[in-house]
Amino acid sequence: MAHLAVNDVRAKYGALEVLKGISFSIEKGEIAALVGPSGSGKSTVLRALMGLTPVTGGHVALAGDQLDYSNAKSVRAARDRMAIVFQQYNLFQNMTVMQNLTLAPLKIKRWPRAEVESEARRLLGLVGLGDKADAYSDQLSGGQQQRVALARALALKPQILLLDEVTSALDPELVNEVLDAVGKLAAEGMTMIIVSHEMAFVREVADKVIFMDGGQIVESGEPAALFDSPRTDRARDFFSKILRH
Amino acid sequence: MERMIEQIPRFFSAQNLTLLLEAAGLTLAMTLVGCLIGFGLAFVLVFLRQTPGLWALPLRWICIAYVEVFRRIPFIVVIYLVLFFIQAVTPDASLFTIAVIAICLYAVAYTADIIRGGIESVPRTQVEAAEAMNLSRLQTQLKIVLPQAWPVIVPPAIAFAVSFIKDTALVSQVGVFELTFRGKELNNQGYSGILVFGTIALCYFLLSFPLSLLGQYLEKRLGTPRGQRRARKIWRT
Numbered sequence: 001m002a003h004l005a006v007n008d009v010r011a012k013y014g015a016l017e018v019l020k021g022i023s024f025s026i027e028k029g030e031i032a033a034l035v036g037p038s039g040s041g042k043s044t045v046l047r048a049l050m051g052l053t054p055v056t057g058g059h060v061a062l063a064g065d066q067l068d069y070s071n072a073k074s075v076r077a078a079r080d081r082m083a084i085v086f087q088q089y090n091l092f093q094n095m096t097v098m099q100n101l102t103l104a105p106l107k108i109k110r111w112p113r114a115e116v117e118s119e120a121r122r123l124l125g126l127v128g129l130g131d132k133a134d135a136y137s138d139q140l141s142g143g144q145q146q147r148v149a150l151a152r153a154l155a156l157k158p159q160i161l162l163l164d165e166v167t168s169a170l171d172p173e174l175v176n177e178v179l180d181a182v183g184k185l186a187a188e189g190m191t192m193i194i195v196s197h198e199m200a201f202v203r204e205v206a207d208k209v210i211f212m213d214g215g216q217i218v219e220s221g222e223p224a225a226l227f228d229s230p231r232t233d234r235a236r237d238f239f240s241k242i243l244r245h
Numbered sequence: 246m247e248r249m250i251e252q253i254p255r256f257f258s259a260q261n262l263t264l265l266l267e268a269a270g271l272t273l274a275m276t277l278v279g280c281l282i283g284f285g286l287a288f289v290l291v292f293l294r295q296t297p298g299l300w301a302l303p304l305r306w307i308c309i310a311y312v313e314v315f316r317r318i319p320f321i322v323v324i325y326l327v328l329f330f331i332q333a334v335t336p337d338a339s340l341f342t343i344a345v346i347a348i349c350l351y352a353v354a355y356t357a358d359i360i361r362g363g364i365e366s367v368p369r370t371q372v373e374a375a376e377a378m379n380l381s382r383l384q385t386q387l388k389i390v391l392p393q394a395w396p397v398i399v400p401p402a403i404a405f406a407v408s409f410i411k412d413t414a415l416v417s418q419v420g421v422f423e424l425t426f427r428g429k430e431l432n433n434q435g436y437s438g439i440l441v442f443g444t445i446a447l448c449y450f451l452l453s454f455p456l457s458l459l460g461q462y463l464e465k466r467l468g469t470p471r472g473q474r475r476a477r478k479i480w481r482t
């Protein structure tokens with residue numbers, strides 16, 4: 001049975017339907033990459049899974065449990081098991097790096113403080129920021145902030161990690177430090193859904209690539225198969241533009 | 246003029262000075278207590294006003310109506326309303342209590358908009374990040390939004406309280422022994438109006454000026470990124 005099964009999920013912004021029936025599934029330890037043109041609904045898929053954009057139809061099952069996004073308790077369950085990293089990091093500006101990492105584990109998960117803090121230090125070490133625990137986000141570069149955001153999501157011990165274009169707000173020289181950190185997680189067997197324009201990276205780490213356009217999944221498959229021999233014109237068109245350089 | 250100069254030593258007698266000092270203290274106390282309670286209640290009002298969901302619609306309307314109505318009533322009318330209402334309910338309520346309640350009701354309406362502006366200045370994405378971690382609405386406001394909204398809220402809130410110090414003169418109308426009331430009394434005792442109200446004016450200035458300076462200091466301090474970081478440390482709970 002799939003770890004996460006998304007079936008015919010729909011979402012609207014006002015009257016505009018931005019997800020028109022999305023279905024895919026991932027297994028434990030798998031990495032799925034959502035790719036597609038701007039406005040195709042990639043971020044909305046992740047936001048819908050986190051209950052940040054209202055889901056108007058379809059089914060989501062996580063580890064066999066049905067999630068009902070119209071039910072507050074169910075949304076809490078979804079947020080309890082999945083964590084998201086945003087394109088713009090969204091670190092809490094009024095808190096230190098350490099406080100960002102420990103807030104939810106202490107207040108929401110109610111894990112013991114000593115454990116939470118030592119885990120936070122381990123994660124900061126993992127993303128190469130062991131010395132920044134007491135810094136505020138405006139004292140960090142974009143790449144550093146994004147790595148903190150990654151550590152903050154990991155501190156929640158999510159079953160599935162959702163990454164929304166975690167490198168696209170960064171200067172080119174900072175991209176690799178974040179991709180390296182994500183690569184480490186991939187090697188550790190973290191289950192992830194990533195939205196990315198870094199096709200070389202996607203090819204390297206993803207088990208499955210899902211190509212979206214206009215709020216629908218047009219085609220999906222293994223990275224090599226999809227990138228090198230897409231079956232649909234729309235996918236061929238997109239990859240020929242994006243993979244040229 | 247000669248009469249006034251001749252009155253000066255008598256006017257600044259220990260007894261009159263004590264009277265004025267007490268009156269100044271009363272003015273300041275009324276304003277501070279009223280504004281502080283009003284400020285606290287305004288937070289509650291803003292929070293209630295942002296309650297999501299259809300069932301909370303009447304609640305949101307009440308909150309909006311409160312602000313819109315009270316902002317359009319002259320303060321002196323609020324004072325009389327409170328006076329007659331409170332006296333109808335508990336006849337032995339002190340005039341000071343009545344004044345504080347009136348100030349408080351008025352301060353809620355004015356500072357609610359200041360607080361709302363501050364809260365809306367915090368990017369929506371900060372709230373989403375908190376929501377995605379299952380923080381409750383109250384936790385999100387207390388831990389994430391308000392600490393970031395402080396630098397935007399505090400300077401105008403202090404400016405409001407400072408300007409309100411002088412508006413409290415209106416409660417002399419119902420007989421609270423604050424500055425303006427004592428001024429009228431001394432004037433009735435035959436002291437020169439220029440002397441009396443000149444002194445009263447100086448008292449109001451001495452009350453508000455230090456507070457204005459504090460407001461300006463905070464505005465500057467909170468304005469720069471470094472200042473904001475320092476402010477965070479000051480305000481962090």
Ligand SMILES: Nc1ncnc2c1ncn2[C@@H]1O[C@H](COP(=O)(O)OP(=O)(O)OP(=O)(O)O)[C@@H](O)[C@H]1O
Nearest residue numbers: 013014016018036037038039040041042043044045
């Ligand atoms: N808050 C919003 N209100 C209204 N429409 C929105 C909102 N956010 C996104 N949309 C619309 O939803 C559609 C899908 O947006 P989404 O952000 O999911 O696309 P995306 O694939 O992530 O694009 P990008 O690569 O630019 O991030 C777009 O047409 C967008 O204009």
Ligand SMILES: [Mg+2]
Nearest residue numbers: 042043044165
């Ligand atoms: Mg997006």
